Amino acid sequence: MKLALIGMGSVGRGVAGMIAKKDLGLTVTGLADSTSGVMDPNGLDIPLLLANKKKNGYCGNPDLTALEIINKADYDALVEVTPTNAQSGEPAIGYIKAAFVRKKHVVTSNKGPIALAYRELRAMADNNGVALRYEATVAGAVPIMHTLEQGLAGNEILALYGVLNGTCNYILTRMAAEGLTYEQALMEAREMGYAEADPSYDVKGIDAAIKLVILTNTIWGQGVRLSDVNCTGIDLLTPDALRLAEDEGCTIRLIAEAIPRKHILRVSPRIIEKNHPLVVDGTLNALTLETDMAKEITLIGRGAGSIETASAIIGDLLFIRDRYDRRA
Amino acid sequence: MKLALIGMGSVGRGVAGMIAKKDLGLTVTGLADSTSGVMDPNGLDIPLLLANKKKNGYCGNPDLTALEIINKADYDALVEVTPTNAQSGEPAIGYIKAAFVRKKHVVTSNKGPIALAYRELRAMADNNGVALRYEATVAGAVPIMHTLEQGLAGNEILALYGVLNGTCNYILTRMAAEGLTYEQALMEAREMGYAEADPSYDVKGIDAAIKLVILTNTIWGQGVRLSDVNCTGIDLLTPDALRLAEDEGCTIRLIAEAIPRKHILRVSPRIIEKNHPLVVDGTLNALTLETDMAKEITLIGRGAGSIETASAIIGDLLFIRDRYDRRA
Numbered sequence: 187m188k189l190a191l192i193g194m195g196s197v198g199r200g201v202a203g204m205i206a207k208k209d210l211g212l213t214v215t216g217l218a219d220s221t222s223g224v225m226d227p228n229g230l231d232i233p234l235l236l237a238n239k240k241k242n243g244y245c246g247n248p249d250l251t252a253l254e255i256i257n258k259a260d261y262d263a264l265v266e267v268t269p270t271n272a273q274s275g276e277p278a279i280g281y282i283k284a285a286f287v288r289k290k291h292v293v294t295s296n297k298g299p300i301a302l303a304y305r306e307l308r309a310m311a312d313n314n315g316v317a318l319r320y321e322a323t324v325a326g327a328v329p330i331m332h333t334l335e336q337g338l339a340g341n342e343i344l345a346l347y348g349v350l351n352g353t354c355n356y357i358l359t360r361m362a363a364e365g366l367t368y369e370q371a372l373m374e375a376r377e378m379g380y381a382e383a384d385p386s387y388d389v390k391g392i393d394a395a396i397k398l399v400i401l402t403n404t405i406w407g408q409g410v411r412l413s414d415v416n417c418t419g420i421d422l423l424t425p426d427a428l429r430l431a432e433d434e435g436c437t438i439r440l441i442a443e444a445i446p447r448k449h450i451l452r453v454s455p456r457i458i459e460k461n462h463p464l465v466v467d468g469t470l471n472a473l474t475l476e477t478d479m480a481k482e483i484t485l486i487g488r489g490a491g492s493i494e495t496a497s498a499i500i501g502d503l504l505f506i507r508d509r510y511d512r513r514a
Numbered sequence: 515m516k517l518a519l520i521g522m523g524s525v526g527r528g529v530a531g532m533i534a535k536k537d538l539g540l541t542v543t544g545l546a547d548s549t550s551g552v553m554d555p556n557g558l559d560i561p562l563l564l565a566n567k568k569k570n571g572y573c574g575n576p577d578l579t580a581l582e583i584i585n586k587a588d589y590d591a592l593v594e595v596t597p598t599n600a601q602s603g604e605p606a607i608g609y610i611k612a613a614f615v616r617k618k619h620v621v622t623s624n625k626g627p628i629a630l631a632y633r634e635l636r637a638m639a640d641n642n643g644v645a646l647r648y649e650a651t652v653a654g655a656v657p658i659m660h661t662l663e664q665g666l667a668g669n670e671i672l673a674l675y676g677v678l679n680g681t682c683n684y685i686l687t688r689m690a691a692e693g694l695t696y697e698q699a700l701m702e703a704r705e706m707g708y709a710e711a712d713p714s715y716d717v718k719g720i721d722a723a724i725k726l727v728i729l730t731n732t733i734w735g736q737g738v739r740l741s742d743v744n745c746t747g748i749d750l751l752t753p754d755a756l757r758l759a760e761d762e763g764c765t766i767r768l769i770a771e772a773i774p775r776k777h778i779l780r781v782s783p784r785i786i787e788k789n790h791p792l793v794v795d796g797t798l799n800a801l802t803l804e805t806d807m808a809k810e811i812t813l814i815g816r817g818a819g820s821i822e823t824a825s826a827i828i829g830d831l832l833f834i835r836d837r838y839d840r841r842a
Contacts, residue, residue, distance in 0.1 A: 204668075204807060208668065210668055327807070327808035327809065327811065328808075328811060329661055329664070329665025329666060329808075329811070332660070332661070332664045332665035333657055333660070333661065333665060336657070336660045336664050336665075336829070336833060337657025337660035337661060337664075337665070337829060338657060338825070338829065339828070339829045339832040339833065339836075340532075340536065340538055340825065340828040340829055340831075340832050341825055341829075461793075461794075461795045463791070463794060463798070463800075463814045465789075466789075466791060467789045470791070472791075477825070479532060479655070479821050479822065479824055479825035479828070480655035480656075480657075480815060480816070480822055480825040480826075481655065481815070481816050481819075481821075481822060482815060482816075483655065483656060483657070483813070483814070483815040484812075484813070484814040484815065485811070485812070485813055485814075486791045486811070486812040486813075486814070487808060487809070487810065487811040487812065488808070488809050488810075491809075493807050493809075494807065494808055494809060496807055497666070497668065497669055497805070497807035497808040498808075500667070500668035500807070501664070501665060501666065501667045501668055501669075503668075504667040504668050505664060505667065
């Protein structure tokens with residue numbers, strides 16, 4: 187299976203490295219970062235290109251753009267791992283559409299296109315008889331989409347409750363464990379590399395809300411938007427509130443929840459019993475699915491990381507290979 | 515897809531009821547309990563047969579045996595849900611082999627055949643080009659096998675750690691929460707219907723060890739046996755031991771663990787940090803998979819129950835339908 191890999195940030199380098207290391211039958215024939223591109227129908231020398239990237243900051247020919255790679259390279263599936271643009275979804279939406287026009291499968295870790303243009307992209311994939319997969323967009327390495335599709339096949343999903351933002355969960359864990367203020371815990375998260383210089387995208391609940399939109403549209407196909415999510419962040423939370431919760435054997439977590447029967451689509455800090463499976467520590471992510479037969483199923487794992495995200499992308503690629511090979 | 519359903523205990527009735535209730539494209543054409551059988555190539559009237567079973571204690575023709583149904587009915591997949599015999603695996607092993615001889619797929623919730631005769635049964639399935647699936651044998655509704663196969667595809671599984679026996683977990687939870695002795699907690703578990711009159715199969719760790727054998731052989735194909743598991747139960751545990759663990763922010767859980775790199779295959783009470791994802795309360799089951807790319811992934815859910823187990827069986831059936839339809 188031949189791949190065009192677009193994006194050479196942390197995720198792209200992780201995917202490239204794992205594909206080069208493991209004998210999975212995956213070959214990268216096209217590759218682009220933000221300033222260069224390279225292609226070879228017989229397969230690129232990934233270790234060499236990764237070394238070039240490290241040395242020079244780019245890894246291909248500066249005259250070749252990502253879109254040219256997508257439009258000209260010889261590949262079966264596009265791996266789109268450019269950074270998320272939560273406002274426009276571009277340039278990723280354009281990249282994905284260009285691949286669909288060529289009847290290529292698409293695997294992405296990019297939340298922008300899936301949160302902003304899911305219905306349109308799903309329709310294009312279906313009309314062209316190819317796959318659109320995005321396991322890595324929600325909860326990193328945790329195989330949520332596979333569980334919804336295969337593991338819980340036959341179940342009706344009644345509701346979902348998730349801890350989907352590692353930065354917020356780290357801050358809340360530290361506030362509860364050490365009695366830190368929000369500002370102190372945020373500073374610590376920054377020092378650990380868990381929070382951005384401008385943390386508002388995480389701490390105001392926007393990142394979790396985007397993931398909630400992706401999950402909701404995947405499960406119930408409702409076409410909800412970010413503006414439909416009732417969203418409250420953790421930035422106004424006080425140590426007193428956490429202390430009160432702890433006194434009752436509870437704690438506070440930023441919970442993304444979708445409960446269609448109650449018309450609830452919400453991200454907010456919630457008081458939750460400490461022994462509930464959703465209460466995970468540090469930067470872990472967790473998701474509880476409430477179903478009609480299996481009842482509550484909880485999945486826990488790492489929501490970020492280069493190799494962890496590569497795991498989700500490679501899982502999607504192997505699924506496509508397996509599924510479409512058998513079809514052909 | 516036509517099914518022969520063998521076994522009409524709690525699990526069999528759950529499967530039959532869910533198939534009758536949901537429009538999944540599954541039709542039961544043969545059915546047997548321990549004393550009777552019934553078949554109809556056009557599909558059986560499940561609600562009527564369930565009512566008969568409730569009223570009379572059997573649901574078919576006393577002259578028809580399970581083996582006759584397996585050998586004569588018109589079906590695509592055998593659903594084998596008779597009770598586990600941990601010594602011989604029979605009559606389930608014989609039932610499964612009879613289905614393979616007829617080139618029928620097999621889905622089972624029965625731990626006996628998978629723990630005792632996995633290699634032989636897997637070879638028969640492969641040689642006949644049919645599926646052998648057993649998601650329900652370990653951790654009930656929790657889709658562990660699907661996660662190993664699809665969700666974590668491409669990962670190397672390095673180790674596994676599981677809370678795989680709900681009875682033990684209930685007893686340990688109650689000992690820790692209320693300071694009960696083992697005997698008091700066991701009595702409570704009996705009153706709640708979580709423990710058998712003879713609890714030794716559960717509390718001595720044998721049930722967890724059987725599930726560990728199933729997981730180990732599934733993941734690493736080593737052909738290990740129950741006698742290879744270093745097994746210690748919870749029946750000698752004192753409230754003092756639990757109190758000491760709790761003083762350190764830890765608790766005790768019966769952990770089944772397989773760590774090939776350390777040659778560890780063990781079921782034993784372990785001291786474990788309370789905030790570890792594996793520490794679940796009551797009768798819940800949990801499994802942490804340690805992998806090379808996704809790192810630690812934990813799955814939590816109900817390990818028993820009629821409808822919960824039906825969820826796992828139906829997931830296996832839909833997987834077979836999807837996979838083999840596309841192949842055909």
